[in-house]
Amino acid sequence: MTAIxxxxxxxxxxxxxxxxxxxxxxxxxxxxxxxxxxxxxENGEPIAALTLEHYPGMAExxxxxxxxxxxxxxxxxxxxxxxxxxxxxAGEVIVLVATASSHREAAxxxxxxxxxxxxxxxxxxxxxETVAGTAWVxxxxxxxxxxERWSAPLRQEH
Amino acid sequence: xxxxxxxxVRERLGKAEEQVEPPAxxxxxAELMAWLARRDDQYxxxxxxxxxxxxxxxxxxxxxxxxxxxxxEIAFFPPMTGG
Numbered sequence: 001m002t003a004i005x006x007x008x009x010x011x012x013x014x015x016x017x018x019x020x021x022x023x024x025x026x027x028x029x030x031x032x033x034x035x036x037x038x039x040x041x042e043n044g045e046p047i048a049a050l051t052l053e054h055y056p057g058m059a060e061x062x063x064x065x066x067x068x069x070x071x072x073x074x075x076x077x078x079x080x081x082x083x084x085x086x087x088x089x090a091g092e093v094i095v096l097v098a099t100a101s102s103h104r105e106a107a108x109x110x111x112x113x114x115x116x117x118x119x120x121x122x123x124x125x126x127x128x129e130t131v132a133g134t135a136w137v138x139x140x141x142x143x144x145x146x147x148e149r150w151s152a153p154l155r156q157e158h
Numbered sequence: 159x160x161x162x163x164x165x166x167v168r169e170r171l172g173k174a175e176e177q178v179e180p181p182a183x184x185x186x187x188a189e190l191m192a193w194l195a196r197r198d199d200q201y202x203x204x205x206x207x208x209x210x211x212x213x214x215x216x217x218x219x220x221x222x223x224x225x226x227x228x229x230x231e232i233a234f235f236p237p238m239t240g241g
Contacts, residue, residue, distance in 0.1 A: 036241055052240070053165055055233060058217040083240065095241055115241055121219065124240025125165035125235075136166050139237035 003067050003079045006112045007059055009086040014096045021100050028077050033098040033106040034115050040090035041053035042137065047090065047128045050137075054085045055123035070099070073113070081114065083124065092142045116147040159226070161194075163204075164235035167211060170204035180226075186211045188222040190232065205234075212237060 002021070014035045022028050038050050067079050078100035088094055095118065099110040118124075126137040162175045184193045189207065195205035205211065212234045213220050226232060 016171065053216075054165055054240070055162070055214070055235070058233065061217045062219075112232055119241035120238060122240045123164065123214070123238055125236065125237060126239045129163075137239045139239050143241075 001071055001076055001078065004052070004065075004081070005060060005063050005067060007054065007056075007139055008082065008084055011084070012082055012096070014093055017080055017082060017096055018098050021080055021098055023113065025077070025100075027102060028100045029102045030104040030107040031078075031098060031100045032104070032111040033096065034111050036095040036115075038088045038090050038092050038094055042128045042130075045128075045130055045134070047130050049087055049089045049129045050094070051087045051127045051129070051134070052085045052094070053127065054083075055124045058123050059083070062122050066114055066121065070110045070114055071141070074099075074101065076101050076106060076110055079110070079114070080118045083118070085124065097157045109158055113150050116143070116150065119143040120147040159229050160231045162231060162233040164233065166236055167204055167234050171200060174184065185225060186222065187215075187220060187224045187226060187232070190226055191222070191234070210236065 018031060018033050040046060063081050067081060069092060070076060070079060080096065080098040082096045084094055097111050097114045098117055099107045101107040120143050127134050128137060159178060160175060161178055163171050163173065169175050180190055180193050184190050191205050191208045191211065194201045211234050215224060215229045216231055
């Protein structure tokens with residue numbers, strides 16, 4: 001299993017990252033990719049850009065824990081998670097989750113699982129830029145519900 | 159111990175991190191937030207709705223009843239909005 005986890009300020013080429021997962025491999029039968037992009041609106045309000053704040057150190061650790069859990073749940077042959085931080089203009093890529101397996105079910109499920117947990121457990125915070133100024137994006141109950149459906153044991157400790 | 163603040167918690171406090179030595183009676187994350195909130199108006203504002211603030215100890219999510227003894231780094235932040 002090859003896992004690539006990267007946090008970066010710079011834009012990246014999602015197609016090239018996916019190609020890298022399968023290069024020279026003949027055991028992979030399915031790759032599922034999710035690419036998250038910056039929309040030009042938030043709750044109906046036009047926005048120019050997002051700024052993503054993150055917790056360096058914990059963000060990598062938390063994503064790695066979720067990748068480990070995905071690997072324990074499904075027979076994966078590759079996982080790539082790339083998450084940007086800093087200012088991201090409308091239309092640009094924010095996040096890539098790609099999962100590879102021999103068959104599609106595991107790849108679909110693991111990609112969905114990882115995205116649901118990235119939304120609610122990875123320490124990132126989005127701030128939107130509008131003509132009125134900046135505002136923090138509020139967490140959505142629907143995202144919590146999406147993560148809950150995997151009914152994993154709580155990762156709370158102590 | 160080192161405290162870190164993110165997003166609007168950081169903005170309300172006007173700082174991203176600091177070093178604190180809470181008194182012996184402050185044993186849990188919730189008690190630490192209550193102790194911080196009593197420091198001054200700025201802390202009171204940042205922690206006025208402590209129930210919504212999440213915490214992590216040494217890079218792991220914890221509940222508000224988690225013990226802070228032995229913690230190297232404690233972070234406070236709003237619910238996460240990544241992805």
